Amino acid sequence: LSGSPGIISLITDFGDNSHYVGTMKGAILSVNPDTTIVDISHGISPHNILEGALALKAAYSYFPYRTTHVVVVDPGVGGPRRPLLVTSERYLFVGPDNGVLSLVMDEIEAYTCYHLTAAHYFRADVSPVFHGRDIFGPVAGWLTRGIRYEHLGDPVDDPVRIAFPKVAVSDGQVEGEVIHGDRFGNLITSIAGRDLESLPGSGAFRCRVGASSGVTVPVVTHYGLVGKGSLCALIGSSGFLEVAVNQGRAADIPGARPGLRVAVARG
Amino acid sequence: LSGSPGIISLITDFGDNSHYVGTMKGAILSVNPDTTIVDISHGISPHNILEGALALKAAYSYFPYRTTHVVVVDPGVGGPRRPLLVTSERYLFVGPDNGVLSLVMDEIEAYTCYHLTAAHYFRADVSPVFHGRDIFGPVAGWLTRGIRYEHLGDPVDDPVRIAFPKVAVSDGQVEGEVIHGDRFGNLITSIAGRDLESLPGSGAFRCRVGASSGVTVPVVTHYGLVGKGSLCALIGSSGFLEVAVNQGRAADIPGARPGLRVAVARG
């Protein structure tokens, strides 16, 4: 509803039990004390680039126009991987060039990548093991102050990309896999709501959980449409199919883990 | 000390390891980027309405006048339960109509409930499984912009109520139960400080932990008045009796769990 150049969101694998996140926020506020900093998640599994990329993909578009999203999942910190800025009409993204920003590149029409090299916009002493505090955070602070992108580094056209887990559509079914679980024990899959719409026919969707011998459950709109404790599938809040138990935990069924096959067909 | 229409507090069962809280904050800031958002807790046990209601009851009155408190513990999301706004002179409350807001209704003199129905103040696409992001958060944002309550929905007079765990006063003793534990291993009970004041006589209070065969410990004002590692009881910071161990964990004593009987008498 309004432009908000002062908002920075953070996704990291730093966890909640150390000073790392707070120190990074101090470094941001030292550049621009008027910034509003919003935590998306610091619970990304250590070094799990795909998990960080998925959290960004799920969350970024709900933020105000011109929010700067900073993602620090950075197992190669201190090595040759480049620090990156990705600019688009609606959002800015800052993080290491290891693919963690690439799933949003997949869905943004036009964007430009910059290799962050202008060290005078970093902290004076850059630790080789904490670029969140010394490079990414300060650069995000400067972006909220309206700095021109070209002052931060040169454009590059070969950012590292990672692949979103594949979905196969054939024989009137969509087949994908469980990507991760959430706190409620819901199993989020790689199957998008629009994948289901591509299936021919008009019968109700049913979801097979597991390989061909797996159980089959109804695809519903919300948990309460099956009995308490019953398994179901539904399109979750990020637009992806998830396997759930009404007021229970699908993550506790046998075989529940990332990679578990899930398939949806009609009737 | 001053009016602060721009402050929103959050209590949810979303946990700290997913993007859900951050995405909800993005949705709030998309309505009002100048809002100050304060986390009270996202560690409510999944679907535990009483625990959410107790956290709100413990915290709400310490916030500035006109703070909007949003509570999302919502096992019935997507079903027939109503989204609710509760207004009072000092505070506003937003959340599902499942009782999670009802313990504060018990202690506020005058309040009005509204059934939130004005969909143009929600996000354009409301997920049936994430009303925190798509209804409660945006409505809180509009409230900080000063929207008139009647524009959000019609008043209702039958909000769902839940019962605070009962306390029995008889024979010169107050009997209640452990409600939950905190991080320090303190066991917070249903007995309020003012329940003790109702006991006749003037002797010092003593607290029996467990049924009639339980241990009896002194009621003190702060932990350091018993030896390190010793059990005691005291009136905690929310005004309720808690069982504690000085620099230790009462939660580790045998039988420590919600529902454990606790009784206080004089002498």
Next chain:
Amino acid sequence: LSGSPGIISLITDFGDNSHYVGTMKGAILSVNPDTTIVDISHGISPHNILEGALALKAAYSYFPYRTTHVVVVDPGVGGPRRPLLVTSERYLFVGPDNGVLSLVMDEIEAYTCYHLTAAHYFRADVSPVFHGRDIFGPVAGWLTRGIRYEHLGDPVDDPVRIAFPKVAVSDGQVEGEVIHGDRFGNLITSIAGRDLESLPGSGAFRCRVGASSGVTVPVVTHYGLVGKGSLCALIGSSGFLEVAVNQGRAADIPGARPGLRVAVARG
């Protein structure tokens, strides 16, 4: 880059699963609703004063000039220990007088301590078990409003000090110990980067982990300089030597715990 009298940072042992942190923030905002509050950590082990002091030491200097740092690790709450304000040119510190603020006193050139006694700047009803909400938070709020220090209490010159774990330099080696682990499984030690610079000679540093029979690993600048899964040592982001495994967890090696001996020598 600019003065920011409105920023307050928080370090506590309250954890993330209770309402305590949020309630304390409400109390701060009730004094000054325009304050920006930044969490450094609420994951300090309960009652662990040294751990809180180390988090403050690692983080405080990255915040804007005039930030007020509040640290509440307070096993003696309600007892005779004094509530304290420490002022210096660049930062203010508020917390209990139990040593939790003393490691920063060790490295600030000039500071003054005040015993906080002016109860009209506390909440009206001070709980004997929650001075974070009722004393430290409100006083921090008043500091961001520019209150004169002398109005809060009288100067004192005998604050409680705690000792930073000792480092021994002799025979061309620096010997210290593991202080704590972080989320990545890195083992942070008491040996500072500048301790290494004091060693004579010019050969590369090598680090012995454990007593004399322990393993010896290279001291590198960043994780990626050893193979994936290999042990190394490096100067971490807070300036202290840490033992790490590239994309793995040093905390999982046998004997990893606070107190484990670590020594560095050349060649």
